[in-house]
Amino acid sequence: MSKVEINYILLAHKNPDQLQRLIERLTARYVKFYIHIDKQVDINKFKRKIPESDEIFYLRNIDRKNGTWGDLGIVKATINAMKLILNQKRNGVCILLSGQDYPLVSTAKISDFLNEHQKINFISTVSLPFKGWHKGGKDRIEKYKFNKSFKRGHFIQMPSIWEKEFYQKDTPGRINFLRKKGKFKEILKLLKKRRFPKDIKPYGGSQWFILPISTIESILLYLQQNPKYLSYHQFTLLPDEILIQSIVRKLEEEGKIRPSLTYVNWTRPHGDLPVTFKTEDFEELKSKSKNFLFARKFDTSQDHNILDLIDEHLLR
Incomplete structure (x- = not known):
């Protein structure tokens, strides 16, 4: 074949x-x-x-x-x-x-x-909605997301004027931010309720x-x-x-x-998520190799030995 x-x-x-x-x-x-x-x-x-x-x-x-x-x-x-x-x-x-x-x-x-x-x-x-996501993920698809910069997590989410949540004390400040950035088209978006496509x-x-x-x-x-x-x-x-x-x-x-089939660890109680795997995580990855083809994430600037272990014990 x-x-x-x-x-x-x-x-x-x-x-x-x-x-x-x-x-x-x-x-x-x-x-x-x-x-x-x-x-x-x-x-x-x-x-x-x-x-x-x-x-x-x-x-x-x-x-x-x-x-x-x-x-x-x-x-x-x-x-x-x-x-x-x-x-x-x-x-x-x-x-x-x-x-x-x-x-x-x-x-x-x-x-x-x-x-x-x-x-x-x-x-x-x-x-x-999925209970494993913040607010079931509804905020992702019902609110408008506007970037404040290219930095990770540097954004705002806003509901339309038709949502009760729009009428909160922080809304004027957010609209003023958009105005200062010249994001007038984004402000106009708030006049329309955001709905996931019907089909x-x-x-x-x-x-x-x-x-x-x-x-x-x-x-x-x-x-x-x-x-x-x-x-x-x-x-x-x-x-x-x-x-x-x-x-x-x-x-x-x-x-x-x-x-x-890509294994990612989002559940470790301490540290940044997803987990950046290091040498001490090899046994975890070895056990996951029975059900997954790939894993993420790794960073050789932090630890390259973990990849050496995978090469030697899993890829050969």
Whole structure:
């Protein structure tokens, strides 16, 4: 049986050496890489370390987006990478990873697994509202999100004038902030109640996925036929956890949708989340390698030994 083609979309903004290592671990005869470097970052630092080739492609500058946390840019970048993959008439599956991910099993095991499951959509989805999210996630899709800057978490959320919550003491200050920034179009948005598009039900879940090329084609066709859906999410908080998930649940059979195969730890009681794995976390990752193909996140500027342990004990 021929190997399934694997198309990795890699979203990166730091650590070119770490991205190079990730690509080296995932390289195989049937694999190609489509790399998006955050528009705010010097792409040449990456291209010098990882030159373009017949297997490695960078998104053009015109297709690069600002990767502001919680914003739509990173989703648009993913969509642009999908388009490039289809333009090259690739088959098989599409895998979305960040530059701070790493495999937990060998390329041979990844290939064998995907050969057996190449028609399955591995993307985590839960119907909204979901009790595991703040306010069930309703604030993400019912309020307008406006960025105050490119800094992580530096944004405001506001309801429309038709919501009781609008009439609070901090609202005039927020509107004045928007006025000072010249965001008059954003202020006018508040005159209209924000509603999720009627023809699709909201689902949320992890950003990271493995999808068949046929699903990628369906997603792009849906976005082409429903341009207002993408523009709606311009004001969604963390649309990377809602936009594509909702389309997949609308278009694909429930029996062909399974949870993401990228392990992320959001539950550790102390420290920043998600967990940045270090040497002391190896046993945790080893146990998760039985059910997941990848894990995130790692940072070689903090700890590179954890990747050495994975190489030695899991990838061989």
